Amino acid sequence: MARILLADDDEATRDLVKRALETDGHVVSLTQDGTEAFEALAAQPFDLLVSDVHMPGLDGVDLARRAIAAAPQLKLLLMSGFAEELERARALKSPHLATILKPFTLDQVRSAVRGLLA
Numbered sequence: 001m002a003r004i005l006l007a008d009d010d011e012a013t014r015d016l017v018k019r020a021l022e023t024d025g026h027v028v029s030l031t032q033d034g035t036e037a038f039e040a041l042a043a044q045p046f047d048l049l050v051s052d053v054h055m056p057g058l059d060g061v062d063l064a065r066r067a068i069a070a071a072p073q074l075k076l077l078l079m080s081g082f083a084e085e086l087e088r089a090r091a092l093k094s095p096h097l098a099t100i101l102k103p104f105t106l107d108q109v110r111s112a113v114r115g116l117l118a
Contacts, residue, residue: 001025002047002117007037007063008079009055017050020106021113034058041067046074048116050109053080053089061088068094075116079104 004026008014011032018028029046031037035058037051049067053060064076074096078089081102089099098112 001027002113003045004028004048004050004113005031005037005040005046007031007034007049007051007055007060009033009052013052016106017109020110021050024110024113026113034060034063037063038066041070041074045071048075048077048113050077050113051079053078053085054082061085061092064089064092064094064097068092072096077109077112077116079109 004021006014006017006028009032014030018030021028029040031040033055038058051060051063060078064078067074076097078099079102080086086099086101098116100108100112
């Protein structure tokens with residue numbers, strides 16, 4: 001069981017991913033943008049950050065960059081419907097980073113999370 005922070009500005013995606021991860025026994029906290037997610041990361045420890053890349057304000061790549069600087073051991077899963085945004089994410093070169101292209105199945109998200117936490 002891991003403590004997961006999920007950041008996505010789309011409520012339907014947040015709810016679906018949250019339910020899928022809770023099915024695997026994880027504790028999932030929700031935020032709706034990068035700024036709120038970074039504040040949550042500063043307030044308490046998490047094992048994994050799952051974030052959309054395209055969000056208003058602080059986007060997922062900038063959030064990941066700040067999260068890596070603050071907690072290099074934090075595992076990150078970045079999601080996007082745009083391949084070029086995932087290329088920006090991969091440029092972060094963290095050994096604890098995975099990306100997933102939308103649309104995805106819930107099994108793909110669960111598998112990516114399992115892989116990061118293994």
